[in-house]
Amino acid sequence: MSVRASAKAAVLPLLLGACQYQHYQSDFGGAAVEDRQFLTLFWIFIAVCAFMYVLVIGFLIAGIARARRVDANIVETGRHHHSNPLMRSTLIGWTALIGVSLAGLAIASFFTDRSMARAATNQKLSVTVTGNQWWWDIEYNAADASKTLRTANELHLPVGVPTRIFLNSNDVIHSFWVPSLAGKQDLIPGRKNNITVLPTRVGVFRGPCAEFCGLQHAHMSLVVVVEPYADFIKWWDHQLQPAPQPTTPLALAGYKYVTTGPCSACHAIGGTPANGQVGPDLTHLASRKSLAAGTMPMGEGNLYGWVEDPQSLKPGVNMPTIGLEPGQLHAVVAYLETLK
């Protein structure tokens, strides 16, 4: 701990820059046990590496500084094949120093890795995240089938509860990575991976896809909300509810269009006839913080833009630009806004 503390003090000014962004998407977040273990090990490595770097550069500068002396073993003195006995012993010392410090680092890395693996064995909550080009399908697994919850692009986690996240892919390789919480793990078609996270701090975090997955790899992000356990349960129960019935005539028109029109071919909305399985679940769309897998914040304006012309906002996305009439567009957005 003391190494970490001193190393941290040394780079504090650098860290201040990162603090301004509240570690929304940053390795310095430290919002889960895994990321804290990472940071501890990282500063140990930085301290050892910085020490080695100073040694090398010190030797280089000292060598340059000696350059003008007369007793050098060089061609002009005719003794250029003599090597300095002091250097030969220093070489042995240097080899020992590299060997010992690298072995130390390897051992530190091994123990951190083991302790992460041990922590991963006592999870309390299990979630399945499935990667798609270019969005995240999320399913909360519960022993009671009626409690199983399907949502998309926004992951809620209770603070202090170890959660195992199972990772699958429907198409190409993606990578699940929430920098403020933990390291990354790939989602590979045909393989079963998982990662365990134990969040220690309430907050909202962002997780970009970390394996190049095609055209819109840059617009495939996950929002992670870490909240107190009670809030989490409340959220889960709310998400299990079917979509509310639209009340205004405009929203009702939107409801009819969405649930019977082309939207329902891909999207599902709980409690309505819309039951498409290809695209993200929309049951509580408006309760989410972002739209189109983190492409833009949720809001009326962005909803208008997205529904009207997804291809210009996220070119190549699987959602087509349908060409809605202005009236239809108003209705659809009005309905989507009711999906709290």
Place this chain on the structure above:
Amino acid sequence: MTDIRADAFDSMPARERERARVEEENRRLARERKKIARDGPKLTGEKLAARLDLAWRRPPGIVGWLATVDHKEIGRRYILTALGFLVLGGIMALFMRLQLARPDNAMIGAERYNQLFSMHGSTMMFLFAVPVMEGVAVYIIPLMLGTRSTAFPRLNAFSYYMYLFGGLMLWIAFVLNMAPDVGWFEYTPLSGPQYSPGKHTDIWAQMVTYTEVAALAAAVVLVCTILKARAPGMTLARMPLFAWAMLVEGIMIIFAMPAVALVTTVLLIPDRLVGTQFFNAGEGGDALLFQHMFWFFGHPEVYIIFLPATGFVSVIVETFCRRPVFAHSVVVLALISTGILSFGLWVHHMFATGLPRVGYSFFTAASISVSVPTGLQIFCWLATMWDGRPRFEVPMLYVVGFIFTFVIGGLTGVILAAVPLDLQLHDTYFVVAHLHYVLIGGAVFPLLGIFTYWFPKITGRMMNERLGKIGFWLVFFGFHATFLPMHWSGMLGMPRRVYTYPAGLGLEVPNLISTVGAFFLAFGVVLFVVNGLLSLYRGAIAGPNPWGAASLEWATSSPPPVYNFEHMPVVDSDTPLWDTDGELPVVSGLRVDQKEMLLTTVVAATPDVREPVPQASLWPFVSACAVGLVFAASIFSAWAVPFGLIPCGIALIAWFWPKDMKRHPEPIIS
């Protein structure tokens, strides 16, 4: 004339005719004997040079230009072509930096950006870094070893044409908007038939095949040259460190490159072209197989690029510190162990793929341990500087820049070798920073230094020192301004290969600094190129050994004559030009009327055999055209492979057709 004589012969009786023939034969032998005596020990200086020049000169004109097998011409073309690709790859990088200068930038769309980074990576790795090292070696190694040619000079020519065609195909595809767009690594299933329609990926896979064939051919040429064509007396223990580095590199290429040729040509293309399912998990294939095979090549590839650069550093350090590199045998052992260890590290590119974690620990240990030999080499260079008296001309400045920069890259490599750290840093800009620190800092800095160093040998003129120094500082600071902030953006959570990033994550400042730095770096490289062009015409005349260096390439004129050395030098120390006061002992005994080189034994370098060197030939070029055509056509149809064997077969048969089987009398020198 002949008709008249034939008539005279016919009119003679058979016995007379026989006697005339014998007499004629005797006269001819007497003439030849006289010639031998004349060509013997007396032949030196201008006369010898003229005879050698006649024997070694290639035919003139465009045909001769295409047919040349002179290692210096091929090496020059390799270097110039690779530099052309460096400029193209660099322009791609500048466009990428412009796009990333601001968050949510709409300057370049996702499609073009993905092509840009795929082209940048593929060009730099396959068309610049490996070929330029081979090109420099193909030029310098025979000179450094004191011989007249590489082994297999026609294979050498074939190698260059294959490389050129591969590069041309990739860039023509880029102009036609058919460039690869799923990265220089092309992971399946993204590169499979379902998720990568069109011909983008096939173009990439075949470009790799061309360059692998070229690299393998050049590696065979270099390994054989280094093992068999050294000057008499140049034992393995006395061999220059650059030759050692190229020997290890060549052997690494021979082991590593088939893996990537296999995975692209034999597995990926059939998946895309004829419906095999090697990588399709749904049909029992395995997507991860691609990554294993790709990185089994891909990790040694990094050292294939880096080891020649360490050879450059050793060369420069020795010359500019005016003493041999400290602990020659330690450096050689470090090169060899780096080469061996580099084959046991590939899984550290796959720490996030969910392979068994205890197994990862071994790859962590192996990855960390590869920094031991590298650390030893750095110590040896620094100890040489400590014991010697370094002169800071441009090549040495690049070595100092290399140490400042590469050591950072090596240490971030140690960080990335630890699984818990890599899981956070993998596929972020931290890795982008790391790999550019090791590839630019570790390979391009020494390369720019060695260009400055060998420029007088190749062109006969010195590069401008002042422009060179300005260029160095621009490159050095431009580089650090570009890539140092990338460590930071990676820690702030910026993944690789994204065409844009949102505002508000703290990424604006580091990215803007990187973009500005990239232009300084580019300006430095432009200045270097301008310096080269200007010095070509206005540089000071170099003379044979302008730096006062010790190795044999400086024992001949600058630029060297087509036959390299008038007399074959003999060596009895590892710094021959420093230990003989300018008068090298020589051996003689090679023919002057035909191309011939001296082969020596592998370890002790005692003279072994006199080996005829092939004449210039158009067939390597024709063979490369035929093979290239088959590779290009097989992108579109599998039938190109069986039918394409026909032209390839014809070209190869013509290439290897035995000719000139007559015995010539042997006029020799001495």
